[in-house]
Amino acid sequence: MPELPEVEVTRLSFADAICGARIIAVRLGQPLRWPLGVVPQVLVGQQVLAVRRRGKYLLLDLSAGLLLLHLGMSGSLAFSAAPRAPGKHDHFDLLTSHGVLRLHDPRRFGAAVFASSEADPVALKLLGRLGVEPLGDAFDAEAFVQALKRRGTAIKSVLLAGEVVVGVGNIYASEALFLAGIRPTCRASKLSRPRVLRLRQAIRDVLARAVALGGSTLRNFSNAHGESGHFQQQTMVYGRGGEPCRHCGSLIKTIRQGQRSTFFCPACQKL
DNA sequence: CACGGATCCTGATGGC
DNA sequence: TGCCATCAGGATCCGT
Numbered sequence: 578m579p580e581l582p583e584v585e586v587t588r589l590s591f592a593d594a595i596c597g598a599r600i601i602a603v604r605l606g607q608p609l610r611w612p613l614g615v616v617p618q619v620l621v622g623q624q625v626l627a628v629r630r631r632g633k634y635l636l637l638d639l640s641a642g643l644l645l646l647h648l649g650m651s652g653s654l655a656f657s658a659a660p661r662a663p664g665k666h667d668h669f670d671l672l673t674s675h676g677v678l679r680l681h682d683p684r685r686f687g688a689a690v691f692a693s694s695e696a697d698p699v700a701l702k703l704l705g706r707l708g709v710e711p712l713g714d715a716f717d718a719e720a721f722v723q724a725l726k727r728r729g730t731a732i733k734s735v736l737l738a739g740e741v742v743v744g745v746g747n748i749y750a751s752e753a754l755f756l757a758g759i760r761p762t763c764r765a766s767k768l769s770r771p772r773v774l775r776l777r778q779a780i781r782d783v784l785a786r787a788v789a790l791g792g793s794t795l796r797n798f799s800n801a802h803g804e805s806g807h808f809q810q811q812t813m814v815y816g817r818g819g820e821p822c823r824h825c826g827s828l829i830k831t832i833r834q835g836q837r838s839t840f841f842c843p844a845c846q847k848l
Numbered sequence: 849c850a851c852g853g854a855t856c857c858t859g860a861t862g863g864c
Numbered sequence: 865t866g867c868c869a870t871c872a873g874g875a876t877c878c879g880t
Contacts, residue, residue, distance in 0.1 A: 580873060610856075610875085633874075650874050651858075666858085684857045686874060730851065739875085746873055793873070815873095835852070838871080855877080861870085 579648040581711070581744025582787035582808065584633050587648070590800035591656035591678065592628035598673035599624050600639075606668035609680075610649065610688045611703075619691050620644065625673065632707045632743030642693045644671075645703060649686030655679045656801040678801075708741045711780050716742065722773045725765040732768060732776075733761035733834050745780060748793055748808075751815045751840045753779040760846045761839045762832070814840040 579587070603617035623639040630636065635654075637644040646669075648654070660677045663670060669680040669689045680687060692700035708724075709715050724741045725732070735741055736750045745753065754761050756779035759772055768776070787793060792806030800806075809816070813823055818831030818840055827844040 583873075647874085649857095650872065682857095683859065684872085684874095686857070728850090734851090737874085748873060836854085837874095851880085853877105853879090856875095858872100860872085863869090864867090 579633060579652065579792070580746030580749050580787075581630075581633060581784055582749070583792040583806065584630055584635060584648065584744075585788050586792040586800050586806060587654050588628055588630050588635055590802055590804075591654065594656055595625050595637075595673060595675055595678060596627060597624065598675035600671060600673050602672040604663065604670035604672065606663060606666075607685060609668055609682065609685050610647070611690050616691065620671070631704055632710075632739060633746070634704065642691055643695060643697070643700060645688065645690045645692060645700065646680065647688040647703075648680075649682060649684060649688070651684040652680060652682035652687035654801050655681065655803060706740055708739055708743045711742050711744055711784055716777065716781065718774055718777055721777050722770055725768055725773055728765035730765060731762045731834055732759060732765045733839050735765045736780075737835070737837065742780065744784060747837050747839075748812065748815045749780070749783050749787065752783045752812060755814045755840075755842060755846060756783060758846055760848050761834065761841050763848055814842060816840065 600620050600623050603620050605617065623641055625637055625639060627638040628635060629638065633647060635646040656676055656678050658676045660679055666683040667679055667681050668685060671678040680689060690699060690703065725735065728735045733750050733754060736745045737747065751761065753776065757772065757776040759776055787808040790806055790808045791804065793809040814829050817829045820829055822829055822842040822845060825842065825844045827842055829840055830843050832839050
């Protein structure tokens with residue numbers, strides 16, 4: 578469910594409120610992915626110093642360590658002073674002096690993992706192979722050109738893998754490739770330099786705009802206050818198979834790449 | 849090493 | 865109404 582914009586919107590919606598809070602207790606529901614790190618006792622008594630984001634991970638900096646949260650496909654976070662009794666799909670509660678941070682995740686592809694620091698092997702395993710952040714200065718044009726030259730797979734798959742650039746999931750990959758006029762099946766290594774530069778800008782534009790709109794709400798994504806996003810109302814291609822292209826009127830095509838749906842306009846995205 | 853495919857899990861949806 | 869197949873915003877692991 579959540580790609581970079583949804584994770585960032587979530588972060589912004591509770592970071593200020595939770596900072597400075599003392600962790601009082603942890604409640605676990607059914608197991609999430611990577612149960613390894615979460616030993617509740619390690620968290621109790623620690624203070625939440627900051628909430629950062631790395632790719633699609635949320636990083637809670639604690640007084641003695643790091644709590645990594647991932648929303649998987651169906652996860653969302655809620656932060657409230659007086660939460661209701663946990664429901665069937667509420668699998669992780671962080672009770673703090675400022676309120677309860679609750680992870681709701683029906684499919685349980687999400688994760689809550691404790692690491693002693695970013696150098697901890699646990700953190701390295703999850704974060705170590707991540708590519709560059711797309712919205713920062715570190716998303717260097719030349720480095721992006723060089724990285725794509727080394728990838729023989731379809732550009733859409735390269736974006737989703739997150740080893741070159743992070744945060745671009747299934748919605749925004751299709752959207753960015755449309756904005757750049759690039760066919761999702763084109764091998765990354767075959768993209769010309771000008772086209773790579775356009776793609777870089779398209780990724781930055783689409784992600785930044787989605788953050789500004791509060792993210793996408795396909796099923797029931799909401800920020801930590803329960804508010805929905807609005808990006809999905811203006812996708813150019815994602816979820817629009819068979820409908821006319823908003824730019825040229827051609828019918829949007831749906832294909833499968835690596836078990837995921839891809840959407841593109843056959844006229845606007847020639848190669 | 850790089851790639852494609854299967855896999856984890858639950859719920860919604862559509863066809864019969 | 866029920867049953868079955870398919871699909872869903874992610875990422876890892878395993879075989880080739």
